[in-house]
Amino acid sequence: MRRLAGYLGATLALLALWWLASLALRTPALPAPPAALASFVAELPALIPQAGTSLARIVMAMALGTGLALPLGLMIGRSRSLDALATPLLYLLYPIPKVVFLPVLLVLFGLGNAPKIILIGLVIFFQTLITARDAARNIAPEYLRVARSLGATKTQVARHVVVPATLPEVFTALRINAGTAIAILFLAESIAGASGLGYYIVEAWGMLNYAAMFAGIIAMALLGVVLYEALTLAERALIRWK
Amino acid sequence: MPTLAFNHLSYTYPGADNPALTDLTLNLADGASLAIIGPSGCGKSTLLQLAAGLIQPTAGTLTIDGAPLLAPRRQTAFILQNHGLLPWKTALENAALGLIIAGTPRITAFQRAQTALTRLGLADFVQAWPRELSGGQIQRVALARALAADCDLLLADEALSALDALAREDLQQLLLQLWREQGYTQVLVTHDVDEAAFLGQRVLVMTPCSRPTHPSTLLDNPYMGQRDSDGFVALTRQLRELLKPCPHEDEQ
Ligand SMILES: Nc1ncnc2c1ncn2[C@@H]1O[C@H](COP(=O)(O)OP(=O)(O)O)[C@@H](O)[C@H]1O
Ligand SMILES: [Mg+2]
Numbered sequence A: 001m002r003r004l005a006g007y008l009g010a011t012l013a014l015l016a017l018w019w020l021a022s023l024a025l026r027t028p029a030l031p032a033p034p035a036a037l038a039s040f041v042a043e044l045p046a047l048i049p050q051a052g053t054s055l056a057r058i059v060m061a062m063a064l065g066t067g068l069a070l071p072l073g074l075m076i077g078r079s080r081s082l083d084a085l086a087t088p089l090l091y092l093l094y095p096i097p098k099v100v101f102l103p104v105l106l107v108l109f110g111l112g113n114a115p116k117i118i119l120i121g122l123v124i125f126f127q128t129l130i131t132a133r134d135a136a137r138n139i140a141p142e143y144l145r146v147a148r149s150l151g152a153t154k155t156q157v158a159r160h161v162v163v164p165a166t167l168p169e170v171f172t173a174l175r176i177n178a179g180t181a182i183a184i185l186f187l188a189e190s191i192a193g194a195s196g197l198g199y200y201i202v203e204a205w206g207m208l209n210y211a212a213m214f215a216g217i218i219a220m221a222l223l224g225v226v227l228y229e230a231l232t233l234a235e236r237a238l239i240r241w242k
Numbered sequence B: 001m002p003t004l005a006f007n008h009l010s011y012t013y014p015g016a017d018n019p020a021l022t023d024l025t026l027n028l029a030d031g032a033s034l035a036i037i038g039p040s041g042c043g044k045s046t047l048l049q050l051a052a053g054l055i056q057p058t059a060g061t062l063t064i065d066g067a068p069l070l071a072p073r074r075q076t077a078f079i080l081q082n083h084g085l086l087p088w089k090t091a092l093e094n095a096a097l098g099l100i101i102a103g104t105p106r107i108t109a110f111q112r113a114q115t116a117l118t119r120l121g122l123a124d125f126v127q128a129w130p131r132e133l134s135g136g137q138i139q140r141v142a143l144a145r146a147l148a149a150d151c152d153l154l155l156a157d158e159a160l161s162a163l164d165a166l167a168r169e170d171l172q173q174l175l176l177q178l179w180r181e182q183g184y185t186q187v188l189v190t191h192d193v194d195e196a197a198f199l200g201q202r203v204l205v206m207t208p209c210s211r212p213t214h215p216s217t218l219l220d221n222p223y224m225g226q227r228d229s230d231g232f233v234a235l236t237r238q239l240r241e242l243l244k245p246c247p248h249e250d251e252q
Helices: A002-025 A033-078 A080-093 A098-109 A113-137 A141-149 A154-191 A197-206 A210-238 B044-051 B091-101 B106-119 B135-148 B165-182 B193-199 B230-243
Strands: B004-011 B021-028 B033-037 B059-064 B076-079 B153-157 B185-190 B202-205 B217-220
Touching (some): A002 A033, A033 A154, A033 A197, A098 A113, A098 A154, A141 B076, A141 B091, A154 A197, A154 A210, A197 A210, B021 B044, B044 B153, B044 B185, B106 B135, B135 B165, B165 B185, B185 B193, B202 B230, B217 B230
Parallel strands (some): B033 B185, B033 B202, B076 B153, B153 B185
Antiparallel strands (some): B004 B021, B004 B059
């Protein structure tokens, strides 16, 4: 209930700011909220499938990037030799903006879902890898000793200590990933492709249909809310001990 | 129940200049209770980690029932001052952890953990998270883990140090009771003279002057469990005397 009130308040504040800005600027590029909202409602039948496409790409990319990076990052964080091997490589690759690989991915995988999912997955992979590695490095040695003194094998230490101990940080990474994913998705969909919210927004822009463009932007914001809220729910279900 | 033999046991941490523990020789009979007392930094925790099989001696040997201890044993319970429980597991899951790691089926493990928690007065806290428990309750859960796993060797490293006086006496009483009832061998590290005299059949005093020329002292303690008896009071006085810093230490 309080969260709902929070969203309501935030929405009203944003709408007010937006309205003021549109009154001040008086340009068709920034329509007033009523026009944009009316267009959002009118465009819903067109927006929903596009949003579905975008959401599916993000979820796949997050599953792929996180699914690969998490076990790898935890292992690197717990193994000194693996760390020595992987970290220099990681530091060489991490600062490169992964978007520069988009042309290559387009050549390799065409204009469909694959290059977009891979690009977003790549960005998420590196972010998650570093977070997971650091989280695994920083586990209090006392917790590891509890499991080891009970004769735990490496797999058991991972299961009873490493994974649960790092889970809170993993969720922080996931939330950051969700934001990054939407930003990269917009880029990928607007540069290459014929579907998704990014494509929809750029199309509307090209036709100077600013009301429709803002309808797309509203849809994208809602997509973010859905992602964040889903992560919060999952976090609450999985981390009850804090 | 195991007998423990420390034979010229020494340990130097990797990269350290001085040994953390030097040339300790001591035999512990099956079912014995040894209290270890000494100033901080004299190697008590190191000794317990050796006895737990978490680290390997750099000189000398440590045997349990005649065999060198090469890895942690399932029937050894190790109770620490802090961090003894995993915060992401409930009291029940924490108490069952030893059994689960040993491969006991979950239902059996949880049943035995539940029985142990009940025995230690925690029946109402089975589903509690560690953050919801008091210091005394946390140490009871750690003890319940030892009981549930049917441990034959209990190692405790300043397990009661963080507790307030009342909870500490309570737990001391409980430790004495459980040891008498279960018959396991125990090694308890403490910095509390009273606690050492209350819980140790023998008390090992690792003095500030424990160099080859000033070996640690091992005292027999017939007054175990008899707080306020004359002998008990005399022993605590003797322990305090032994623990006084030695004046010539710096010049050596
Ligand atoms: N992990 C470690 N690495 C290097 N030196 C250590 C380590 N742990 C303890 N020491 C050193 O070994 C000595 C004994 O430590 P410890 O066994 O913890 O003593 P106590 O438990 O009696 O306070 C101390 O001088 C301490 O600084
Ligand atoms: Mg210590």
